[in-house]
Amino acid sequence: MAVVEPDLMTKITSLCKRRGFIFQSSEIYGGLRSCYDYGPLGVELKRNIQNEWWRCMVYEREDVTGIDASIMMHPQVWKTSGHLSGFSDPLVDCLNCKERFRADKAPKHAAGTEMAYIKGGKSGGEKLKGKVQDRGYVCPVCSCPELSAERQFNLMFRTSMGPVDPLSEIGNVLKDSMTSEQKRAAIEETTGKSAVYLRPETAQAMFVQFLNVQQSMSMKVPFGIAQVGKSFRNEIVVEHYVFRSCEFEQMEMEFFCEPGSQGEWLTYWKNERLDWYGRYANDKAKFRLRRHDEDELAHYSDDCYDIEYLYPWGWGELEGVASRTDYDLTKHAEASGVKLSYFDQNKVDPSTGKQGWRYTPYVIEPAAGLTRTVLCMLLDAYCEEKSVDAEGQEKTRVVLKLHPKFAPIKAAILPLVKKDGLPEKAREIVKAFRKAGVNVSYDEQQSIGKRYARHDEIGTPYCLTVDMQSLDDGTVTVRDRDSGQQSRHPISDAIKTVLDRIQEGSN
Numbered sequence: 357m358a359v360v361e362p363d364l365m366t367k368i369t370s371l372c373k374r375r376g377f378i379f380q381s382s383e384i385y386g387g388l389r390s391c392y393d394y395g396p397l398g399v400e401l402k403r404n405i406q407n408e409w410w411r412c413m414v415y416e417r418e419d420v421t422g423i424d425a426s427i428m429m430h431p432q433v434w435k436t437s438g439h440l441s442g443f444s445d446p447l448v449d450c451l452n453c454k455e456r457f458r459a460d461k462a463p464k465h466a467a468g469t470e471m472a473y474i475k476g477g478k479s480g481g482e483k484l485k486g487k488v489q490d491r492g493y494v495c496p497v498c499s500c501p502e503l504s505a506e507r508q509f510n511l512m513f514r515t516s517m518g519p520v521d522p523l524s525e526i527g528n529v530l531k532d533s534m535t536s537e538q539k540r541a542a543i544e545e546t547t548g549k550s551a552v553y554l555r556p557e558t559a560q561a562m563f564v565q566f567l568n569v570q571q572s573m574s575m576k577v578p579f580g581i582a583q584v585g586k587s588f589r590n591e592i593v594v595e596h597y598v599f600r601s602c603e604f605e606q607m608e609m610e611f612f613c614e615p616g617s618q619g620e621w622l623t624y625w626k627n628e629r630l631d632w633y634g635r636y637a638n639d640k641a642k643f644r645l646r647r648h649d650e651d652e653l654a655h656y657s658d659d660c661y662d663i664e665y666l667y668p669w670g671w672g673e674l675e676g677v678a679s680r681t682d683y684d685l686t687k688h689a690e691a692s693g694v695k696l697s698y699f700d701q702n703k704v705d706p707s708t709g710k711q712g713w714r715y716t717p718y719v720i721e722p723a724a725g726l727t728r729t730v731l732c733m734l735l736d737a738y739c740e741e742k743s744v745d746a747e748g749q750e751k752t753r754v755v756l757k758l759h760p761k762f763a764p765i766k767a768a769i770l771p772l773v774k775k776d777g778l779p780e781k782a783r784e785i786v787k788a789f790r791k792a793g794v795n796v797s798y799d800e801q802q803s804i805g806k807r808y809a810r811h812d813e814i815g816t817p818y819c820l821t822v823d824m825q826s827l828d829d830g831t832v833t834v835r836d837r838d839s840g841q842q843s844r845h846p847i848s849d850a851i852k853t854v855l856d857r858i859q860e861g862s863n
């Protein structure tokens with residue numbers, strides 16, 4: 357049974373640091389807010405999740421192909437997509453405790469509701485009361501309804517490209533006689549010329565490369581373009597560890613389909629994607645689909661679902677599956693002057709009744725967070741099993757029940773002692789696994805019990821123990837992580853058991 361308790365996040369973050377999954381970025385300098393480094397086990401877990409996504413979305417299908425686009429794109433991409441003007445969060449300051457927060461994520465209360473709060477938000481301060489304003493939310497920290505006006509804050513990281521640092525030019529263009537408005541315009545003019553942006557989503561590259569991919573690979577609609585990569589958002593509220601960070605990774609696919617077929621494909625993809633998580637998770641009940649209300653839909657979308665997970669703090673988004681209409685291709689075609697359309701000679705054009713139909717494809721987009729899936733799978737896998745030992749002492753076994761395909765290390769090869777030829781025999785087994793391209797670990801440190809516990813905690817599905825009998829009859833003990841059961845097998849069978857389990861389809 358997975359653990360659901362308020363301090364589960366604390367346990368996960370502590371395990372991740374202790375065991376080399378995730379570290380705070382630049383930790384020795386005090387860390388950089390909301391930036392994380394994936395350690396030796398974290399990088400394997402992340403890569404395994406990414407590989408499974410790619411296998412399912414690209415290798416197992418004829419109708420999806422992949423790309424890997426650059427992170428910086430022509431600034432016009434972001435103007436056309438609407439990210440430059442519209443990709444912003446509404447920000448508000450609390451006039452009582454000075455907290456700055458996102459209006460759309462703040463606790464909602466009906467206008468006129470009386471709220472109690474403490475002056476300055478400090479414990480022991482004067483108790484005050486106030487009524488919720490018409491906008492219907494209050495400060496998430498102190499519950500005060502007295503708030504500043506909303507301001508928009510663009511989420512894209514901006515930098516500059518070119519040989520001249522635009523900041524060094526600013527001194528030449530600013531004059532004392534300028535008003536502050538004129539100064540702002542002059543700064544924008546100087547820095548704007550070389551401005552480029554770190555992409556806030558991977559999706560736009562699939563739209564602007566639609567034609568190149570379609571033509572070079574002779575793809576026929578319906579077809580998809582998949583991509584996995586880094587995205588960057590200057591998030592105001594960074595929260596829940598890697599759930600919401602400023603630098604993160606996405607696994608996105610744009611599926612181009614005939615106008616009118618988007619409803620059918622949305623149903624197909626939302627179910628496919630929900631099933632995908634279910635194949636790897638222990639507790640499927642913690643995944644659900646939530647359809648967006650009409651007022652939640654982005655202006656370009658005609659329908660959208662979120663795949664949500666029950667995080668320790670409640671249901672939250674894991675992946676969005678959106679029907680994006682023909683908005684992006686149409687807008688990029690208008691702005692670039694390049695026809696981003698598709699000609700199907702086997703179809704009749706519904707508007708003319710003639711054979712051959714040229715149309716702008718509609719798009720279904722399953723957009724998942726890779727780093728968010730890492731967190732979700734760690735939460736799903738974390739278990740604590742209590743038992744009583746021979747001396748009557750209560751013991752807790754911490755085990756990460758990661759799916760074997762996601763487990764960073766597939767098997768631990770453990771010589772019972774560091775002598776008598778056991779290390780050499782164990783290394784032969786390690787070599788056989790490495791030859792098969794499987795990541796295993798040779799471990800001879802500490803007692804066998806401690807080694808089992810260490811590998812339970814990092815989710816290693818099997819421990820293969822080499823003892824004196826192994827030298828005589830070529831057998832090893834295979835210990836199963838989830839049940840703790842041990843059984844004796846010839847070495848070749850033990851290797852096959854592990855390989856079969858990680859190669860077989862997901863459960």
Ligand code: ATP
Pocket residue numbers: 557589591598599600601602603604605606673674675676723724725726727728
């Ligand atoms: P949210 O509502 O949580 O802000 P979103 O709707 O802005 O997410 P999308 O733009 O649909 O997210 O991005 C697709 C996926 O990328 C999300 O479902 C999430 O898994 C992931 N994602 C988005 N923003 C972040 C972030 N700041 N940190 C980590 N993952 C993110």
